[in-house]
Amino acid sequence: MLYDTIGKTYAQTRQSDPRIAAKLLEILKPFQASTIVDIGAGTGSYALYLAEHGYQVLAVEPSTVMRHQAIAHPAVRWIDAKAEHLSLPSHSADVAIIILALHHFPDYSQALQEIHRVTGSGQMVIFTYDPDLISSFWLTEYFPSFIADVQSTFLPITTLTAEMATIKDRAVNIVPFPLPHDLSDSFAAVGWARPELYLKHNIRNGISSFAKLNENELEQGLSNLRKDLETGIWDQKHGYLRQHTFYDVGYRFVFTAQ
Template sequence: MSARYDEIGVGYALGRRTDPRWLAAVLDALGDTASVLDVGSGTGSYEPPDRRVVAVEPSAEMIRQRAPGAAPVVRAVAEALPFAPSVFEAALAVLTVHHWGDWRRGLGELRRVSRRQVVLAYDTALHNDFWFVREYVPEVAELERSRPSAPEIAEFLGASAVHVLPVPWDFTDGVFPAYWRRPAAYLDPAVRRSCSALAQTPAAAVDRGIARLRADLESGRWHDEHAGLLELPEWDAGFRLIVANADC
């Protein structure tokens, strides 16, 4: 993961900005916990501002993009957290588990060092039903099928709650399906670079898909076939906020 994000993470903070609606959900899931370990923290987009936070991130490039005054960060991997058992009240992992080399071992480490685990993940089957994947870059589906899905993660953790996090049409965090109602955004290379699913898919496949999308936008075909989406304020792309407690 470190080497991967040292390469594809350049400029990540420009496209991946905190959305206050998701941050509110994360804060609610953390409850009244006072100490939080943010594992796979990246640039720290969803770190709670009102708690004692320690971040863990393996990529030097991602650490470099953390804002001044951000929580202290330890360069380490989820599968080998350098902390004593139960030293944190909560462990947070936001859109990172699918990048871990051994996700079960990493989640086991979260349980070891914290009494509550809050994990933001996604259902890979629903991600693969995204129109961009189905119609333009179906090669993304192969990558997604190799990743752990939110139901698997919830089962492994023995989740006490799983909350649906829909994606608002004006979402500010450039996750892969963020622009489900704003398709022209995918024509921007900077937008595509901030999506790991596209960054890790063969460039030729992405280029072919983008060419088809551009043509469908110019002809009006995309809008004709997806008119129903344009009336929706939000859409379920499969994102799930998973909460587990040590005493469950």
């Protein structure tokens, strides 16, 4: 399992970002839910946040390494299961959330069907990435295989919304989420305005796309990025991003309507 290998220090770099968490709360509020099932909960940073805001959370995570890093909370119950085979009763949660985890599910369609079984008439909220936008992200200039990786692992937004609409038999909303420049959840685009972050091993270690790179491309890309930062070439081409507070890299909240 990938995250049993790369996830040993995950809790240090993949902390819940307050802006993402606040947007999640905003989306959840109209649903009047009490029990949330967090699928692919990782080390539980968002599960903990929801618990601290009054929700009962069922945190589903198959990686032992990830679960063992979680901070205990009486309102969070951890479950060792995969998204395609949830060991939960039908209609046992009001809402399901998937935060940057759907692309790790081997069978996304089966996973969504299982989530529908567990939530019944309840909602699905997914935080994901639009793979159509990956080639416009400057990071792919240094690591070009990111393009194929993202396009092969992330569902196109149109495919995802169509699947969700069919399963839940209701409309699906898509809300762009521009990333803050000081993002605290260090996923793949964390350094959109802070390219120096990608030179740090602990940052890269929590990003699955880096784990899948071959050694030659990784070393060459890091060498090129380091050189372009030292010579000012990166700033000549992309330095305007340092002046932005938020930037739409391609992340989206996708959720079923009431």
